[in-house]
Amino acid sequence: MTSGVLSVPQERLEALLADYDREIARRRWRSLAVLAVLAVLSVVAGYFGEVDLGNLAKHISNFTSYFGRILPKLSYSHFGADVEDWYWNLGGWPRLLLDTILIAYLGTLLGGVGAFVLAFLAAANVAPNNALRWGIKRLFEFCRTVPDLVFALMFVSAFGLGPFAGILAIAIHTFGTLGKLFTEVIENIDMKPIEAVRAAGSRFVEAMRFAALPQVLPGFASYTLLRFEINVRSGSVVGMVGAGGIGQDLFVAIRKFYYTDVSAILLMIIITVAAIDLVTERIRHRVAGREVKR
Amino acid sequence: MNPRRPIFAGDPSEVLGRHRGLLEASPLQRVTSVAGPLGLLALTVFAVWWLAIPFSQIGPGLILLVKFISLMFPPSTGGHLALIMTAMGETLAIAFLGTMIASIVAVPISFLAARNTSPSGILRFVVRRCLDTIRGVDALIWALVFVGVVGLGPFAGVLAIAVSDTGALGKLFSEAIEATEERARESVVASGGTGWLAVRFGLLPQVLPIVAGQVLYFFESNVRSATIIGIVGAGGIGLQLSEQIRTYDFDQVAFVVILILVTVSAIDWISGKLRFAIIGRRAVA
Numbered sequence: 007m008t009s010g011v012l013s014v015p016q017e018r019l020e021a022l023l024a025d026y027d028r029e030i031a032r033r034r035w036r037s038l039a040v041l042a043v044l045a046v047l048s049v050v051a052g053y054f055g056e057v058d059l060g061n062l063a064k065h066i067s068n069f070t071s072y073f074g075r076i077l078p079k080l081s082y083s084h085f086g087a088d089v090e091d092w093y094w095n096l097g098g099w100p101r102l103l104l105d106t107i108l109i110a111y112l113g114t115l116l117g118g119v120g121a122f123v124l125a126f127l128a129a130a131n132v133a134p135n136n137a138l139r140w141g142i143k144r145l146f147e148f149c150r151t152v153p154d155l156v157f158a159l160m161f162v163s164a165f166g167l168g169p170f171a172g173i174l175a176i177a178i179h180t181f182g183t184l185g186k187l188f189t190e191v192i193e194n195i196d197m198k199p200i201e202a203v204r205a206a207g208s209r210f211v212e213a214m215r216f217a218a219l220p221q222v223l224p225g226f227a228s229y230t231l232l233r234f235e236i237n238v239r240s241g242s243v244v245g246m247v248g249a250g251g252i253g254q255d256l257f258v259a260i261r262k263f264y265y266t267d268v269s270a271i272l273l274m275i276i277i278t279v280a281a282i283d284l285v286t287e288r289i290r291h292r293v294a295g296r297e298v299k300r
Numbered sequence: 301m302n303p304r305r306p307i308f309a310g311d312p313s314e315v316l317g318r319h320r321g322l323l324e325a326s327p328l329q330r331v332t333s334v335a336g337p338l339g340l341l342a343l344t345v346f347a348v349w350w351l352a353i354p355f356s357q358i359g360p361g362l363i364l365l366v367k368f369i370s371l372m373f374p375p376s377t378g379g380h381l382a383l384i385m386t387a388m389g390e391t392l393a394i395a396f397l398g399t400m401i402a403s404i405v406a407v408p409i410s411f412l413a414a415r416n417t418s419p420s421g422i423l424r425f426v427v428r429r430c431l432d433t434i435r436g437v438d439a440l441i442w443a444l445v446f447v448g449v450v451g452l453g454p455f456a457g458v459l460a461i462a463v464s465d466t467g468a469l470g471k472l473f474s475e476a477i478e479a480t481e482e483r484a485r486e487s488v489v490a491s492g493g494t495g496w497l498a499v500r501f502g503l504l505p506q507v508l509p510i511v512a513g514q515v516l517y518f519f520e521s522n523v524r525s526a527t528i529i530g531i532v533g534a535g536g537i538g539l540q541l542s543e544q545i546r547t548y549d550f551d552q553v554a555f556v557v558i559l560i561l562v563t564v565s566a567i568d569w570i571s572g573k574l575r576f577a578i579i580g581r582r583a584v585a
Contacts, residue, residue: 048400054386054393055454055535062450062459069449108347115344151564152557153528153538155440159545160368165361169351243438247531247542250351260444276436 076269093270099252103274105169106251107282109244110237112173117180118230121146125188126214131197134210146189150182154240158249169250176237176244184233191225192218224293231286238282242275372554380552384540388559390454391536392567394529395522398461403515405466410473417477417499427470434467439525443534454535461522461529469518476510477503512578516571523567527560 014022078092093099124142126132133139154175161171199217208216245253252271259267325333377384409427411417418424443460450456485502493501530538537556544552 044400047396051393051396051400054389055397055458057397057455057458058450061455065449065451069446072445072449105351108351111343112347112351115340147565148561151524151561153524155528155531155538156541156545156553156557159531159542160365161361163545163548164364164368165357166354168354170353170357173351173353239436239438243440246440256441257444260441260448272437272441276433279436280432 075265076272078266078269092266099255099271099274102245102252102255103278106241106245106253106275107238107278109169109172109249109251110176110234110241113176113241114180114230114234114237116173116177117182118184118233120177120181121184121188122226125185125192126218128185128189129192131193131195132200132210132214132218142185143189146182146185148182149178150186154179154244155247158244158247162248167248167250172241172244172249172251175249176241179240180233180237184229187229188222188226191222191229195221227293228290231290235279235282235286239275239279368548368550371548371550374551375554375558376551377555378549378552380540384537384556384559387530387537387540388563391526391530391538392523392563394454394457394461394534394536395519395526397458398465398526399515399519399522401458401462402465402469402518403511405462406469406473407511409466409470410477411499413470413474414477416480416482417503428474431467431470434463435471437464439464440529440532443529444532447533452533452535457526457529457534457536460534461526465518465522469514472514473507473511476507476514480506509578513575516575516578520564520568520571523564 079088124145127134128139128142128146130139157178158171158175161174165171165174195218199221200213203213203217241251242253242256245251245255246257248254252275256268256271256275258264259271409431412419413424413427413431415424418427439460442464443457446456446459446463450459480503484506485498488498488502489495526536526538527541528538530536530540531542533539537560541553541556544550544556
């Protein structure tokens with residue numbers, strides 16, 4: 007009975023098992039080598055990063071108690087008055103939050119329009135000129151690698167404090183990231199419609215308008231909405247260097263230890279971002295659904 | 301044998317009448333195609349009015365900006381080459397350690413947050429909302445908080461990146477776990493494996509390549525974010541950069557920006573190769 011199941015000769019089986027063990031050992035060694043490299047890099051990085059676990063252990067209670075301190079003191083007996091006390095600045099904060107959202111909106115719009123125009127010239131499959139394409143790709147790369155706060159700092163120096171610097175900084179960063187994403191969307195389209203429109207005698211602009219645009223529009227819309235949500239978040243940060251929005255108040259609250267203000271502002275930002283996330287996700291799904299139906 | 305025999309001999313308008321729904325936009329589509337752009341335009345006008353965009357400042361500001369840019373050439377180290385290079389090393393160290401800690405912490409959390417591995421629905425909901433909240437706060441704000449906890453220096457930056465990335469990676473990992481093929485796990489269980497063995501041999505091999513790819517991607521993006529958290533005193537090159545901008549040393553700004561560009565593209569190149577190697581191995585397996 008057993009010979010029917012185990013038909014491999016003993017010496018052959020031993021050779022196979024030895025091969026298997028060798029293969030497993032090789033993979034173990036490789037995993038160990040990767041782990042060792044990561045460990046060495048971690049130690050080097052820990053040295054450069056001045057990691058001090060003793061310091062962390064000593065002060066970690068600060069971190070946990072920080073959250074205790076930023077939480078408002080709400081009591082059941084006079085809940086209304088406590089909330090009113092917590093959100094004492096209801097005249098100012100919602101306005102600043104609206105500022106932040108509008109900064110993100112204008113930044114996304116400006117950057118998105120710029121990326122929309124240039125992405126067609128940067129996509130490998132449709133670009134009319136290779137040198138131009140290379141230049142635009144490097145421009146996208148530059149705009150998304152230089153941090154938006156650096157642009158914000160420079161624009162605050164040039165245009166003065168206020169939301170305009172923030173809008174420009176976010177617009178430039180959005181231009182870089184959306185430009186790259188849009189280019190990739192265009193590079194993934196079906197080329198047959200373009201050939202058809204070209205064969206019918208159209209030039210670059212018409213080919214893009216009637217053959218490429220209908221294919222890429224859902225992807226563009228989806229990425230732009232996603233970017234808008236990210237920009238609302240970074241819009242709350244550029245305020246820290248004086249470029250408008252709620253970031254300034256948050257920065258002051260954290261630095262000056264106005265604990266309950268920190269939680270009040272953060273909660274407003276988190277709820278706003280979550281709400282925008284929810285709405286844009288709905289729209290994104292609808293846009294993507296329409297694409298599938300085609 | 302008429303070569304120009306019409307393919308279709310009927311009345312075109314009659315065909316158009318039969319398929320009007322396919323060829324023409326519905327009233328709703330017409331309304332939205334006009335109202336959508338109009339709404340965006342109205343919002344733009346409102347935003348420009350609400351934010352009181354100072355159009356009179358744009359001209360002088362641009363002139364100033366051109367002056368800044370002309371001051372950038374030639375880029376110079378200002379005699380602080382060693383300082384700048386150390387700060388750049390610090391930035392890389394912050395990004396690397398932050399990503400490492402975040403990915404190690406995020407793995408167990410993601411098992412709790414994934415639908416197919418979470419022990420209870422309530423726990424999963426709570427973990428997910430916690431991850432959302434962590435992600436909702438920008439890394440720069442975490443950096444400010446940690447500067448208050450461990451003091452000024454790169455360690456605060458490491459912790460800030462680790463915390464904010466735990467939120468993002470935890471979500472992405474749990475989505476990767478949810479997208480795995482159940483059958484591999486079932487087969488391990490069917491041949492007598494325990495729950496732990498099912499995860500090790502049925503789930504992990506499917507998840508690991510995706511996770512490794514995402515970790516590399518986050519390392520790239522963290523090198524970019526680690527360049528700015530120095531602005532709030534959490535170590536790295538951001539401190540130098542913001543000081544140089546504030547003191548109008550634009551030749552040094554240009555040098556640091558070029559250094560960042562070169563470093564980031566080098567990291568992108570290396571991790572692109574690594575990602576391809578990992579995903580290639582998955583395709584073979």
